[in-house]
Amino acid sequence: MARIHLLLSSLVLLLSVPSEAWRPWPNSTTTTGDAAAFTESKRYEGSSEFVDLKYHMGPVLSSQINIYTIWYGAWPLRHRSVIKDFLLSLSPSTGGAVSSPSVSDWWRTVRLYTDQTGANVSGNVNVASEHFDVGYSQGKSLTRLSVQRIIREAVKASKGALPVDPKNGIYLVLTAEDVRMQDFCRAVCGFHYFTFPSIVGYTLPYAWIGSSTVQCPEVCAYPFAIPSYMGRSSGPMHPPNGAVGIDGMVSVVAHELAELASNPLVNAWYAGEDPTSPTEIADLCEGVYGTGGGGGYTGRVMVDGRGRHYNVNGRGGRKFLVQWVWSPVKKACSGPNALD
Numbered sequence: 001m002a003r004i005h006l007l008l009s010s011l012v013l014l015l016s017v018p019s020e021a022w023r024p025w026p027n028s029t030t031t032t033g034d035a036a037a038f039t040e041s042k043r044y045e046g047s048s049e050f051v052d053l054k055y056h057m058g059p060v061l062s063s064q065i066n067i068y069t070i071w072y073g074a075w076p077l078r079h080r081s082v083i084k085d086f087l088l089s090l091s092p093s094t095g096g097a098v099s100s101p102s103v104s105d106w107w108r109t110v111r112l113y114t115d116q117t118g119a120n121v122s123g124n125v126n127v128a129s130e131h132f133d134v135g136y137s138q139g140k141s142l143t144r145l146s147v148q149r150i151i152r153e154a155v156k157a158s159k160g161a162l163p164v165d166p167k168n169g170i171y172l173v174l175t176a177e178d179v180r181m182q183d184f185c186r187a188v189c190g191f192h193y194f195t196f197p198s199i200v201g202y203t204l205p206y207a208w209i210g211s212s213t214v215q216c217p218e219v220c221a222y223p224f225a226i227p228s229y230m231g232r233s234s235g236p237m238h239p240p241n242g243a244v245g246i247d248g249m250v251s252v253v254a255h256e257l258a259e260l261a262s263n264p265l266v267n268a269w270y271a272g273e274d275p276t277s278p279t280e281i282a283d284l285c286e287g288v289y290g291t292g293g294g295g296g297y298t299g300r301v302m303v304d305g306r307g308r309h310y311n312v313n314g315r316g317g318r319k320f321l322v323q324w325v326w327s328p329v330k331k332a333c334s335g336p337n338a339l340d
């Protein structure tokens with residue numbers, strides 16, 4: 001009896017702790033001074049602690065969300081269209097029906113977050129407009145602050161400028177495969193923050209995500225590429241759109257969007273006592289794509305007739321593999337392809 005009781009109580013304990021979030025970061029001991037001032041896609045090592053995700057009284061994106069995409073550098077159309085189809089799939093389909101589990105079903109977990117007025121994150125995600133910085137206005141080797149200068153150029157451009165939309169807008173800066181970024185691959189695959197009036201003239205929530213087509217697919221496009229030290233026992237998964245680096249990038253885009261919506265000014269939903277290094281709703285579930293996932297195991301996902309791995313459906317028959325996010329209702333990582 002005692003043993004059974006012990007077993008049961010440890011089971012209860014197991015169920016109330018998160019899956020261990022995971023990404024195969026290369027080992028590194030150095031961090032740059034300002035790294036902590038940004039909220040980035042990062043590893044979470046909270047497997048033995050209770051998650052103390054808290055609301056800090058700031059706003060969430062509760063009215064229509066307008067996504068403004070800035071394509072920085074040379075972006076092939078076939079890669080852009082994968083990412084754009086993902087963004088267009090976030091809102092429930094108006095045209096042909098998308099079968100479950102869908103990208104908009106995935107967004108439902110993000111919509112569970114509310115602000116102090118009780119308003120939920122919006123389900124109305126509009127892919128508003130895009131801007132092309134084909135001339136690499138800030139060069140090919142960027143710092144975190146140069147992302148804000150890219151946004152300044154995009155809203156002030158004489159041709160094809162993006163609107164300034166501090167109420168509803170989020171700005172996605174997506175850099176091409178030949179663009180280097182401070183800490184990319186070593187400590188971040190993407191990050192989000194908000195712009196400073198001193199640089200851009202406005203406070204605009206934004207995210208940066210880099211293409212991992214040639215730079216570190218084994219880190220930022222995991223599990224479609226795996227580090228050599230992990231051996232060949234399992235092998236990489238097959239990307240649903242046939243592009244390792246871009247299919248991997250889609251999950252990082254999803255990660256940053258979920259966090260932007262629930263923590264746009266970095267004063268709403270996060271765990272941890274240190275606001276300069278918050279652990280947010282997607283950090284908690286990094287690397288978890290299905291039931292049973294965590295600690296390097298992706299969890300149960302689907303395989304199509306051509307052997308390609310995915311967990312959500314999008315518009316036009318597209319499929320994507322996106323990480324789960326933390327549900328404030330289930331107090332666990334959650335996604336629409338859950339088996340239970």
Ligand SMILES: *[C@@H]1O[C@H](CO)[C@@H](O)[C@H](O)[C@H]1NC(C)=O
Nearest residue numbers: 025026027028227228229230
């Ligand atoms: C990182 O460190 C861990 C534990 O010390 C080790 O098992 C792993 O092989 C290291 N990875 C690399 C890329 O050096």
Ligand SMILES: *[C@@H]1O[C@H](CO)[C@@H](O)[C@H](O)[C@H]1NC(C)=O
Nearest residue numbers: 108111112113114120328329
């Ligand atoms: C809004 O959030 C609350 C609290 O998480 C949840 O119970 C409710 O279902 C959410 N509404 C929508 C439309 O998602």
